[in-house]
Amino acid sequence: MIKIESLSKSFGKIKALDNLNLDIKKGELLGIIGPNGAGKTTAIRIICCILKPDSGDVLVNGMSIHQEPIQIKSMIGYLPEEPNLYERFKAKDLLRYFAELYGVPKDRITGRIDEMLELVGMSHRADDRINTFSKGLRQRIGIARALVHDPEILIFDEPTMGLDPATSSNIREFIRDLKGDKTIILCTHYMDEADSLCDRVVILDQGKILDMGTPNDLKSKIHGDIILNIKVEDPDDGDIKLIQGLSTVTGVDVVDNQYTISLRSKKDINDIINVFEGDILSINTKEPTLEDVFINSFKQG
């Protein structure tokens, strides 16, 4: 659906994208994570034909951003990081304005606006001006605006940034509901958001891809499958040697009286508990997160 080929872009002496290559499949929800200045926004602005690359190309359904930017733009619904909307417009007028710009047939515009307002739960505020809305409500209208022409591709840049947990959760639900029907690119700082929503995640830094894969694949690369945290009353060096000798254990760290043990499977958990012979104060398991993957990628990168 989207093929990024050797994409490079510099702003003065700063290289925002450095020979980026990426394929995004139809119906896929791809997450792009990375620190500030990693090149995430530059990449999606180029896909949206807002910026022109210094070199390379993006093909959307086989169309080049250099040759057919207008057609590509009409296939994309873009929600930028800040819900920047025209303050003086009423919600329904704003949607009508963008529907007209997107070329939605006139006889379908009103129905589409009503549908979108209902989807984002804003039908009761249709006649209110944007400047009376909170950031969360603006973001909802922003999503409705991005969807008003029923695009095949959706690009969300930090859609939940700065929103309260309840609104963030609502917006994640919108995105989850759209999954499968649309090809979605989601730029986010929130690792749990990428983990729970994305089919595939790309870790970007300084315009280059550090790692890429499904969230589970990425997580399994760093710690094995399971992490066991055990707090004991009296740590003993002999215990460490016994644990390291177990077949599925891949690593043991001790800080004060706390052991962090990485395991490939749950098979040896009982044996580990037996090693401490009732000296255990607390025990819990922790699966690796994308945050661990992210930090690990930077350590290695």
Place this chain on the structure above:
Amino acid sequence: MYLLILLNRDDNGLKFTTISKWEFLETLKSRKFLTIFFLQISVLFLMIFVFNAFATNIESQQGISITPSLAGFASLDVDDEGRLFSKYINPDLITITHSTFDESMENLNAGETMAVVLVPEDSLDKIRDIGTIDVKLYLDQADPKRSVVRDEVNRTAKLMAVGMSNSWINSLTPQNSTPEVVTQESAGESLPMQIITKAMIAILLFLPLFLFGNMIIDSVVGEKERKTGEILMAMPINPSDIILGKSMAVLGIIAIQIAIWMAILLITGFEISSPILVYLLVLITAVPVIGVTVIIAAYSKNYKEAGIGLTFGYILIVGFIMIPTLAYLSNKSLISNISPLTMVMRLFSGDIIHAYEFLIPIGFMVFLSAVTYGISIKLFQRDDVVFGPRPGLIRLILEFVGLKKCIG
């Protein structure tokens, strides 16, 4: 030409009209805009009031002159043997030369005088017989100051006619045997005031062009400052649609403003000759003025920068509009017609204007429009100008003139 290419593109039709429509309607709905619009109309009323009071004051106070150096402002050759007519013409303003009709006409054709008045030799006899005197006035149509001479001659003729009528009536009623003394009411500076009034109206008509700079700045720079431009750039439209759409919306507002402006001037008693032509000339001038403003807005990072740019830009535009007109008033020349203000002044003076003379300002305005909108669109198409880091002016100019390689 550039506009035609834009209109004929087959990619997305006339999307700029959508932007124009919404910008125009939303502007008209804006309370802030309506307040400013109302204030502008109020200021116009105030200016008219002050100007009228000023003019009345000048005309009513003898000896007070705002134009002490107007001696010899206009010239008139007179063939008036009995000095009946010429002694009532204001010598402070018009230099009178007495000569024969033939000599006078030679002077007129040689451009040494602006007008010739021929008073018949038998005029004194005709007055005695209560007959009609046929005074003839010959004017140099190409001279803008001829209206001053024409008005003064008309005024003098009327004055003479009233005096003679009163004298005749008195002669029929013996009890009022006091001879009627024909005196000219002081016109003060009324003659130059005619030119001042025409200039005042013309300038007032061009004033709206400079009142909407902030609206364009808000429309274009506001997209950058409020970061709404990013969404607009993601729409399936070209940057040229954005620039044209916003400019056309402002042009629509200016068109309304000028129409209201003209209506107010007409209602308050100002005379506007050929109002439709005048309206079109003012409106066509608005197009490149908006173009220059859009260039400033497209390049500016913020309102502050745009405000500074606007000040310099508008000084240049005012200079361009005013200087040819002033040059025309002092010395007629074809090139002075390059300014639409000159053409408006000529229309006000009742001048006969040939079609090719209209082509000069209109052609120049079209050329300026193509250049200014072309530059605006080029600027707005550049990532670095819209999203930064913005290149310096010198670098941009060198790139525009094709010297990119020189700067690496």
